[in-house]
Each structure stands twice: as structure tokens, then as C-alpha cells.
Amino acid sequence: MLLGPALFVSAALFTLGVFGVLLRRNAIVIFMCVELMLNAVNLTFVALAQRLGVAGQLFVFFVMAVAAAEAAVGLAIILAIYRHRGTVNLQNINLLKG
Amino acid sequence: MPASALQLLWLVPALPLVGFLLNGALALWRPTAKAAVSTIGVGVLVLAFAAAAAAVAEFAGLHQAAPLVFRYWAWMPAGDLRLDFALQFDQLAAVMALVVTGVGALIHLFSVGYMHADAGYARYFAYLNLFVFFMLMLVLGASFPVMFVGWEGVGLCSYLLIGFWFNEQINADAGKKAFIVNRIGDFGFLIAMFLIFRATGSLDFGPVFGRAQAVFPPAGTTITAVTLFLFLGCTGKSAQIPLYTWLPDAMQGPTPVSALIHAATMVTAGVYLVARCNVLFALSPLGSAAVAGVGALTALFAATIALKQWDIKRVLAYSTISQLGYMFLGVGTGAYAAGIFHLVTHAFFKALLFLGSGSVIHAMHRAYHATHSHDDAQDMRNMGGLRRYLPWTATLMWIATLAIAGIPPLSGFFSKDAILGAAFALATAEPIWYVYWGMGVAAALLTAFYMTRLMLYTFHGATRTGEQERPHLHEAPWVMTGPLVVLGLLSLIGGLLDLPELMGGGAFLQHWLEPVTGLAARMRPAVELSPVVEWAVLSSAVGVAALGIVGAVRLLQPEALLPARLAPPETGLGRLLWKKWYVDELYDTIIVRPIQWLAREVLWKTIDARIVDGLIVNGSATASRALGWLGSRLQTGEVGFYVVLFVVGVLLVVGGAVR
Amino acid sequence: MSWTLIIFWAFAGLALVSALCCITRRNAVASALWLVVTLFSLAALFVLLDAQFIAVLQVLVYAGAIMVLFLFVIMLLNLGRQGPTDVKGPLGLGIAALLGGVLLFQLWILRHAAPPEAIQLPPGSMARLQQEQGLVGAIARPLFDTYLIPFEITSLLLLAALVGAVVLAKRKL
Numbered sequence: 001m002l003l004g005p006a007l008f009v010s011a012a013l014f015t016l017g018v019f020g021v022l023l024r025r026n027a028i029v030i031f032m033c034v035e036l037m038l039n040a041v042n043l044t045f046v047a048l049a050q051r052l053g054v055a056g057q058l059f060v061f062f063v064m065a066v067a068a069a070e071a072a073v074g075l076a077i078i079l080a081i082y083r084h085r086g087t088v089n090l091q092n093i094n095l096l097k098g
Numbered sequence: 099m100p101a102s103a104l105q106l107l108w109l110v111p112a113l114p115l116v117g118f119l120l121n122g123a124l125a126l127w128r129p130t131a132k133a134a135v136s137t138i139g140v141g142v143l144v145l146a147f148a149a150a151a152a153a154v155a156e157f158a159g160l161h162q163a164a165p166l167v168f169r170y171w172a173w174m175p176a177g178d179l180r181l182d183f184a185l186q187f188d189q190l191a192a193v194m195a196l197v198v199t200g201v202g203a204l205i206h207l208f209s210v211g212y213m214h215a216d217a218g219y220a221r222y223f224a225y226l227n228l229f230v231f232f233m234l235m236l237v238l239g240a241s242f243p244v245m246f247v248g249w250e251g252v253g254l255c256s257y258l259l260i261g262f263w264f265n266e267q268i269n270a271d272a273g274k275k276a277f278i279v280n281r282i283g284d285f286g287f288l289i290a291m292f293l294i295f296r297a298t299g300s301l302d303f304g305p306v307f308g309r310a311q312a313v314f315p316p317a318g319t320t321i322t323a324v325t326l327f328l329f330l331g332c333t334g335k336s337a338q339i340p341l342y343t344w345l346p347d348a349m350q351g352p353t354p355v356s357a358l359i360h361a362a363t364m365v366t367a368g369v370y371l372v373a374r375c376n377v378l379f380a381l382s383p384l385g386s387a388a389v390a391g392v393g394a395l396t397a398l399f400a401a402t403i404a405l406k407q408w409d410i411k412r413v414l415a416y417s418t419i420s421q422l423g424y425m426f427l428g429v430g431t432g433a434y435a436a437g438i439f440h441l442v443t444h445a446f447f448k449a450l451l452f453l454g455s456g457s458v459i460h461a462m463h464r465a466y467h468a469t470h471s472h473d474d475a476q477d478m479r480n481m482g483g484l485r486r487y488l489p490w491t492a493t494l495m496w497i498a499t500l501a502i503a504g505i506p507p508l509s510g511f512f513s514k515d516a517i518l519g520a521a522f523a524l525a526t527a528e529p530i531w532y533v534y535w536g537m538g539v540a541a542a543l544l545t546a547f548y549m550t551r552l553m554l555y556t557f558h559g560a561t562r563t564g565e566q567e568r569p570h571l572h573e574a575p576w577v578m579t580g581p582l583v584v585l586g587l588l589s590l591i592g593g594l595l596d597l598p599e600l601m602g603g604g605a606f607l608q609h610w611l612e613p614v615t616g617l618a619a620r621m622r623p624a625v626e627l628s629p630v631v632e633w634a635v636l637s638s639a640v641g642v643a644a645l646g647i648v649g650a651v652r653l654l655q656p657e658a659l660l661p662a663r664l665a666p667p668e669t670g671l672g673r674l675l676w677k678k679w680y681v682d683e684l685y686d687t688i689i690v691r692p693i694q695w696l697a698r699e700v701l702w703k704t705i706d707a708r709i710v711d712g713l714i715v716n717g718s719a720t721a722s723r724a725l726g727w728l729g730s731r732l733q734t735g736e737v738g739f740y741v742v743l744f745v746v747g748v749l750l751v752v753g754g755a756v757r
Numbered sequence: 758m759s760w761t762l763i764i765f766w767a768f769a770g771l772a773l774v775s776a777l778c779c780i781t782r783r784n785a786v787a788s789a790l791w792l793v794v795t796l797f798s799l800a801a802l803f804v805l806l807d808a809q810f811i812a813v814l815q816v817l818v819y820a821g822a823i824m825v826l827f828l829f830v831i832m833l834l835n836l837g838r839q840g841p842t843d844v845k846g847p848l849g850l851g852i853a854a855l856l857g858g859v860l861l862f863q864l865w866i867l868r869h870a871a872p873p874e875a876i877q878l879p880p881g882s883m884a885r886l887q888q889e890q891g892l893v894g895a896i897a898r899p900l901f902d903t904y905l906i907p908f909e910i911t912s913l914l915l916l917a918a919l920v921g922a923v924v925l926a927k928r929k930l
Contacts, residue, residue, distance in 0.1 A: 002762070002765055002806060005766070006802065008868075009769040009773065009802070011861065011864040011865075011868075012861075013776055014864070015857050015861045016773070016776045016780060017776075018860055020779070020780030022741065022742060022857070023844055023849060023850065024843055024844060024845070025843040026785060026843040028785055028830065028831055028834075028836065029780070031827075032789060032827060033779075033780055035792065035819075036792065036795065039795070039819070042799070043803075046803050046806045048872070051872070051877045053878060054895055054896060054899060057808050057810070057811050058896060058899060058900055060811050061811065061814065061896070064815075064819065065914065066911075067818075067819070068915065068918075069915055069917070069918030070918070071823045071826055072826070072921075073925070075826060075827070076922040076923075076924075076926040077925055078830065078834075079830065079925065080926065083928070089843060090738045094734070094737070096735050096737060096740070097733045738849075742852060745856050749859055755870075756866050
């Protein structure tokens with residue numbers, strides 16, 4: 001069966017997503033890496049749904065809905081930041097402190 | 099029978115408690131309602147005395163050998179310890195209850211006159227009622243803890259009443275001293291209770307004394323420890339060496355308080371305790387010998403101090419300590435009935451002496467008050483010749499003096515002789531008791547001497563008060579002299595209670611107490627003296643007393659005495675005695691000051707200020723501030739850095755799942 | 758090796774490689790396009806894992822709608838041109854490699870934490886279910902039955918996100 005390889009690919013994709021988040025400074029790219037992680041998790045859900053019931057696929061459905069909402073809000077935030085500071089580089093977003 | 103008096107035993111302590119509550123309420127809201135306060139304060143005592151007398155009468159009719167125990171409610175059920183709130187009535191409790199309520203009622207009556215002008219009148223009677231309640235709990239309690247409640251309660255009332263005029267520092271200090279010194283003794287009492295509970299598994303008097311012979315090997319370590327710790331409690335409460343120093347200072351309280359608490363009742367609690375635990379003391383010859391030895395030593399020691407005191411109440415205070423020593427000599431010798439007998443007669447004549455001195459002080463104080471003089475109203479050097487102004491008081495106090503000196507046929511003679519006779523009898527078997535007996539006889543000599551001295555300086559010779567004061571000196575009102583007359587009568591005939599068989603008496607008290615002390619008496623058989631020896635011992639005591647009186651009359655010169663403010667300072671041995679052998683100074687140097695130093699330098703400045711405040715309190719504050727500073731360094735504002743931290747956190751959480 | 762496995766590994770490899778490209782391309786537009794490739798590959802894997810409906814949704818929602826949104830914002834912010842790199846220096850790379858390595862190690866250990874046999878369905882049961890109820894029906898039935906309330910709440914979430922995005926992105930309300 002494909003469960004084992006699917007989980008391996010999922011783990012690899014997730015790690016790549018984390019790696020990307022840590023490596024990049026561009027907010028939009030980081031956001032894309034987060035999407036990558038979400039998809040890696042989706043792959044896990046789908047792979048396990050084969051053996052544990054259709055609920056896993058339903059969960060992927062909800063994850064997609066949340067991801068869509070997140071993308072809409074997140075990109076709006078990035079837009080707003082860009083409008084205020086003229087950049088989306090994380091190095092310049094350094095006011096998040098008391 | 100609708101309600102037997104014994105069934106209503108709870109009324110005896112409850113009545114003074116009600117009196118306390120009512121008078122306490124009045125003290126708070128109507129302090130000027132003196133008529134109501136007097137009625138309640140004296141009334142509850144008279145009723146309590148009536149209830150106690152009825153109970154005793156009914157009890158005597160029962161010819162009951164075992165104590166009657168009345169359980170009211172479960173007080174402290176905890177594990178193996180099943181403690182009831184229970185009262186116990188037996189022959190010993192009957193005697194004590196009668197003394198406490200009877201003498202108490204007389205002294206309450208006296209107080210009506212003595213305290214009538216005091217602003218704290220209602221408060222005074224509230225405290226006095228509370229004291230009687232606790233004292234009755236002490237003598238009627240059926241277990242050590244109930245007794246201990248009374249024991250602590252009378253200590254509290256003693257503290258409250260010594261410091262009754264707390265506006266003056268010296269009075270408040272005297273109250274604190276009494277309280278703290280008594281704590282030392284109470285510690286001994288507590289330890290003894292723990293030891294008893296561990297050994298017998300109970301704290302009720304019945305089971306403890308019943309099992310005592312089975313669980314304590316005679317003369318064993320445990321029983322000796324128990325008795326010595328119990329006796330430590332007694333030395334505190336009953337002012338024996340080494341814890342007696344609080345009693346003379348306790349004279350700062352109102353004089354009726356000195357009469358009731360510090361002469362007649364509370365201070366005899368220790369004697370009562372030893373008599374109550376006679377089975378335990380009989381099992382421990384060493385404990386008994388310690389009781390008798392300390393008692394004899396205290397009797398002699400306090401009597402020497404009394405020789406050179408000028409304050410009339412201080413003389414009586416040291417006399418009280420000395421007489422308490424006699425009682426302990428008696429109960430330590432195994433003559434429990436004799437000890438209790440002396441307790442009763444002493445309650446009569448010492449209460450009379452204190453009330454008489456109260457009457458004198460009352461007169462002196464009023465005289466000085468009228469002339470706005472600031473001389474000491476209690477200093478005998480300021481008195482003299484008062485019998486012309488206070489004839490009743492002088493006569494009655496002479497009766498008490500002869501009684502305490504041991505002149506037949508007054509009450510003190512019989513009780514003191516019973517104790518000395520018992521000590522002498524035991525001495526024929528154990529020679530060490532000759533020493534105790536000798537100390538007792540010497541103390542008797544001194545007692546006769548210092549009491550005669552007190553009487554001579556106070557009532558005889560020239561009047562040393564100023565000319566202006568003399569017209570103001572006169573006898574107290576009947577509420578004050580009335581109790582004196584009753585007490586005088588009791589001092590006269592109190593000996594009838596226990597006329598020795600030697601003189602054809604029935605030894606009534608001894609037989610009455612037989613069910614309580616019989617077991618202990620059988621454990622240590624008394625030595626029978628031949629009548630000739632007994633007469634000899636007896637007459638030697640009388641002779642010594644007479645010698646003391648005559649010696650005092652011959653040696654002292656009241657005419658040569660100067661008023662206090664003119665008197666030269668004492669020198670030599672007189673100064674040593676006047677300074678009370680410097681015992682207070684000794685305690686101050688070897689105990690109080692080191693403890694104060696320890697408290698100030700070590701406990702306060704080192705442990706509290708440095709370690710607790712510096713290290714723990716401020717240290718933890720500094721540590722959390724340092725941690726907060728470190729945490730604030732993490733907050734850089736760089737989102738990228740936050741992401742790294744976030745990932746580290748996630749890895750840690752996952753790591754917990756991985757293990 | 759069966760054809761299924763060959764196809765699986767082909768698409769899996771494509772997904773991993775394109776994901777690597779996505780996180781390493783300097784140009785944001787390139788990254789986005791590589792991500793689209795990854796998402797397509799994942800859709801293919803979904804098909805192989807008996808999740809055809811999800812695969813279709815993946816293409817429609819992710820590769821279609823969401824990635825278009827990304828590209829749209831990138832264009833809007835004019836990030837498509839060549840500029841200084843936003844990839845972190847050696848220190849950042851080291852930290853990223855370290856943490857990524859640790860994560861991979863943890864996941865490697867966790868591969869044993871498989872669900873117990875007792876609750877697993879027999880092999881091929883998903884395919885049988887889809888044959889009985891149809892590809893869509895197998896998902897739609899529980900969605901509108903057991904998970905009806907979460908499904909309805911999802912609509913509220915999307916509405917809230919819609920309003921929020923408008924509030925955040927509009928210059929003047």
C-alpha cells in the first residue's frame with residue numbers, strides 16, 4: 001500500500017515548508033511556505049483516510065476552507081503592511097514589541 | 099425528685115459564665131450601671147455556691163466511692179482520642195468547688211465596696227466572674243484537657259486582672275510577666291499530658307488513674323517524667339521555685355483579686371493537680387520527693403524574703419508562696435488530705451489577710467486622696483497605729499495572723515501540724531525527710547515572725563501618716579467588713595474540719611477524701627507514730643510559732659520606724675532580703691537578657707532582616723526581575739526571530755510526544 | 758514494482774523538487790509558480806490515494822483560486838522584478854537547517870506511532886465505499902449529515918474572512 005511512502009512524502013514536504021519559513025524573509029514567500037505545510041498535512045489526512053474512514057478526507061475539505069479564509073485575510077494584512085511601510089521584508093517588520 | 103442537684107452540676111460553672119457574659123455586655127454598653135453589675139456579679143456567685151452546696155449535700159448522702167462523671171458532648175473526637183466535654187464530681191472536687199464558690203462569693207461582695215469608685219467596675223466583675231468559671235472548670239473537669247482549659251483560662255483572667263489598671267506600665271508589665279512565666283509551666287503540663295496519653299491511651303481521669311498501676315512500672319522513668327512535668331506546671335501556676343517570681347509582681351492588681359486569685363484559689367491549682375493525680379505521684383517516689391523538696395525549700399525561701407518587705411501586699415504575697423510550699427510539702431509527703439486541708443484553711447485566713455490589707459489600703463488611699471498626697475498607700479512604714487482607726491480590721495487580721503502562725507486552736511495550727519507531722523512520720527522511714535521537716539519548722543518560725551512584724555508595723559505604735567490624713571482614716575463600709583467577719587469566723591473554727599484523732603477529733607476531711615486518696619495511701623503506707631512523739635512534734639511546732647511571735651514583739655521597735663520617704667536604705671543581709679535575694683536580677687541576667695539578645699541580634703537582625711527579608715523576600719523579587727529582564731531581551735520585535743522561537747517551541751512540544 | 762507505485766513516486770518526486778524550488782527561488786513569482794506545480798502533483802497523489810473529489814478540489818481551490826490570489830497580490834505589490842535576495846545568510850541557513858533536521862528526525866521516530874490495527878478498516882474499503890455511494894456521495898453524505906454544523910460554521914468563517922479582508926485591504930471605507 002501507499003501509506004508509508006505517502007507519509008514519508010508528507011513529512012518531507014512539511015520539513016521543506018518549515019525550512020522555507022525559517023530561510024526566507026519575504027512575507028509572501030513565507031506565506032506560501034505555510035501553504036506548503038498545510039498541504040503536507042492534507043496529504044497525511046488523505047493517506048490515513050484510506051484506512052481510518054472517510055472523515056480524514058472531510059477534514060481536508062475543512063482545511064481547504066480555512067486555508068482559503070487565511071489566504072484572504074493574510075494577504076490583506078500583507079497589503080496593509082506594504083501600504084504602511086513600503087516593504088514586505090520581515091527584517092523591516094520589527095515593531096512587534098512592548 | 100424533679101431535678102437532683104447533681105444532675106444540675108453544670109449550673110455551678112455555668113452561672114459565673116452567665117455572669118461574665120451579662121457583666122461583659124454591661125461593661126461594653128452600660129459601664130455606669132453599677133447596681134446591676136453588683137447584683138449580677140455577686141448573685142451568680144451566691145447561686146453557684148448554693149448549687150455547689152446542694153450538690154455536695156446530695157453527694158454526701160450517696161456515700162459514693164467512685165467519682166460521678168457527667169458527659170455533655172463529644173468535644174474532640176480524633177483518631178484514638180475520644181475526648182468528651184465532661185464534668186466530674188467527687189470528694190476532692192466537692193471541697194474545691196465549695197472553697198472556690200464560697201470564698202469567691204465573699205470576695206465578690208468585698209469588691210463591691212472596694213471597687214465602687216472605679217471606672218472599670220463592670221469590666222472588673224466580668225473578669226472576676228470569668229475567673230470563677232474557669233476555676234470551676236479546672237476543679238470539676240473530668241479529664242486533663244478540660245482541666246487544662248480551666249488552667250489556661252484562670253491564667254488568662256489572672257493576666258487580665260493583674261493588668262486591670264493597664265494605664266500604668268508597671269501593671270501591664272506585671273500582667274505580662276505572670277502570663278509568660280505561667281507559659282513555661284503550662285509547657286510542662288502539656289508534655290505530661292502527651293506522655294500520659296501515649297502510655298495509657300486516654301486523657302480522662304478515670305481510665306488514666308485506673309490503668310496507671312498497670313502501665314507505669316513503679317519508680318520508672320516514664321512516671322517520673324510525667325510527675326516532674328506535671329509538677330513543672332504546678333510550679334508555674336502555684337508560684338514555687340523556680341517560677342515563683344511572677345506572684346509578688348501580681349500584687350499590682352486590685353487587692354480583692356490578690357485575695358481571690360493569688361492567694362485563695364488559682365495558685366492552689368497546682369496543689370489540687372498533685373492531689374488529683376495522687377496515684378501517679380504515689381507511683382514515683384522521686385517525683386514526690388521533688389514536690390516535697392521544692393515545697394519545703396520554697397516555704398523557707400519565701401519566708402526569708404517576707405521578713406524584709408515593706409509593701410504590705412508583698413509580705414502577704416511571699417507569705418502565700420511560703421504557705422503554698424507547705425501544701426506541696428504535704429502532698430509530696432503523701433499526706434494529700436493534709437495538703438488539701440491546708441489549702442482550705444489557707445484560703446480562709448489568707449483571703450482574710452488580703453481583704454484586711456485591702457481594707458487598710460482602702461483607708462490609707464482615701465486619706466491620701468483627701469489630702470492630695472502622693473505617698474505610698476501600701477508601704478507599712480507609712481502606716482502604724484491603725485488599730486485605733488480600723489478596730490474591726492485589726493482584730494480580724496490578728497485572728498488570721500495567729501491562724502497562719504499556727505497557734506492553737508485556730509485553723510492554721512491543725513493543717514500546718516498535719517503536714518509537719520506527716521513529714522516527720524515519713525522521716526522515721528526515710529531520713530531525708532528530716533531536712534524537709536526542719537525546713538518546714540524553720541519556715542513556721544519565720545512565718546510567725548514576719549506576720550507579727552506586719553501586724554505591729556501596720557496597726558501598732560505611733561501613726562506615721564501625716565497630721566492631715568488622720569481625720570480621714572476610718573473603717574470600711576459593711577460590704578467590706580462583712581466578708582472579713584465571715585472569713586475570720588472560718589479561720590477560727592476551720593480546724594474543726596479535720597480535728598486529728600490524737601485530740602479526739604474525727605479527722606473528718608481525711609475520711610471524706612479517703613475515696614480519692616485511698617489508693618495512693620495504700621501504695622505508700624503511712625508510718626504510725628506513737629502518741630508521745632506526735633505530741634512532741636506538735637508542741638515543737640507550737641513552740642516555734644510562739645517563739646516567732648514573741649521574738650518579733652521583743653525585737654522590733656515600731657516606735658523607731660520612719661516613714662518611707664525618710665527611711666535610710668537597707669544594708670547587709672537586710673538589703674539582700676529586701677532585694678529578694680536578687681533572684682529577679684539573676685533571672686534577668688541569665689535568661690531574659692540572653693533571650694532578648696538572641697531575639698534582637700540573631701532572630702531579628704540576622705534571620706529576619708538578612709535571611710528572610712534580604713534573601714527570601716527581596717531575593718525572589720530580584721530573581722523574578724532578572725528573569726523578566728532576560729525575557730524582555732527575547733522580545734526583539736523581529737518577526738523572523740519570533741518565527742525561530744515559535745518553531746523551537748513546536749519542536750519541544752513534538753519532542754514531548756516523541757520521548 | 759507496480760505502475761501505481763511508479764506513478765506515485767514520479768509525482769512525489771515532482772512535488773518535492775518543485776517544493777524545494779519554491780522555497781529557494783529568489784523571485785516571488787517563480788516561487789508561486791513552483792508551488793502551483795507542487796499542488797498539482799499533490800492532487801495527483803490524492804487520486805492515487807482514493808481521494809478523487811479532494812483532488813479536484815485541490816486543483817480548483819488551491820491551484821486555481823488561492824494561488825491566483827497570491828500571484829495577484831505579488832503583481833499588485835510589484836514584487837516580480839529582480840531585487841536583492843531575501844534568503845537569509847549563513848547563520849539563518851544554519852539555524853534553519855538545524856531546526857529542520859531536528860524536525861525530520863522527530864518525524865522519522867514518530868513513523869512508528871501508527872494507529873492500532875484494531876481501528877483500521879480492511880484494505881480497499883475506501884474504494885468499495887466509493888463504488889457503492891459514488892465519488893462525491895461518499896464525502897457528501899457525512900458532510901451534510903454528521904458534520905453539518907461544522908460545515909455551516911465554515912460558511913460563517915468565510916464570510917468573516919471576506920469582511921476582514923475588505924476592511925484590511927481597502928484604503929478608505
